[in-house]
Amino acid sequence: MLHIILFGPPGSGKGTQAEKLVAKYELFHISTGDLFRSEISNKTLLGIKAKEFMDQGILVPDEITLGMLKNKVESLPHVQGFIYDGFPRTIPQAEALDEMLKEKNQHINALIALHVEDDEIVRRILKRGQNSNRSDDEDESIIRKRMDEYRLKTSSVYNYYELKGKSNSIQGIGSIDEINDRINSLIDKII
Ligand code: ADP
Numbered sequence: 001m002l003h004i005i006l007f008g009p010p011g012s013g014k015g016t017q018a019e020k021l022v023a024k025y026e027l028f029h030i031s032t033g034d035l036f037r038s039e040i041s042n043k044t045l046l047g048i049k050a051k052e053f054m055d056q057g058i059l060v061p062d063e064i065t066l067g068m069l070k071n072k073v074e075s076l077p078h079v080q081g082f083i084y085d086g087f088p089r090t091i092p093q094a095e096a097l098d099e100m101l102k103e104k105n106q107h108i109n110a111l112i113a114l115h116v117e118d119d120e121i122v123r124r125i126l127k128r129g130q131n132s133n134r135s136d137d138e139d140e141s142i143i144r145k146r147m148d149e150y151r152l153k154t155s156s157v158y159n160y161y162e163l164k165g166k167s168n169s170i171q172g173i174g175s176i177d178e179i180n181d182r183i184n185s186l187i188d189k190i191i
Pocket of ligand 1: 009033034036053058060061065085086088092
């Protein structure tokens, strides 16, 4: 089984690239942001709790995120592997993921970080906000808050996996296909 983390700030193109990898490598795409949005539209208790944080552009607490993630992974025992998008976003989430995989004799194969400049991120997210129905994409101050959260709480996850020799960084600027080629050549080296 292949376990790949697509990493990078909000708006760096993780979701777009994850969809391409799903098609090529038959991986299952887990986006914690999408899982939360689906809980919100189903009006579950978890969704109601998560929405409070998401609307402010801050991370949902780890215990809520981890419970949801574990339920999802455990409901899908027969896939070739996973592509994690927007998870892990904190060191405790990374530790919990590693622990969960260890219990199944599995491990993270690679973390692939997409590098994109701040101003480009704001431009991309505001553009996405024009037709995505995501209120957290429409307000520049919320977008900047998400970028601060990324720097403060998430960016260290790169170093966490770098110490394990798993982290890779690629340029996230260019066409979707160019970026996809960069990611594919990294994955082809590890499988
Ligand atoms: P983006 O990458 O553009 O910020 P996401 O859909 O990945 O979009 O995330 C939207 C929001 O969902 C985040 O701002 C955060 O509040 C919440 N969220 C998503 N994944 C996590 C996570 N792993 N841990 C905590 N909060 C999360």
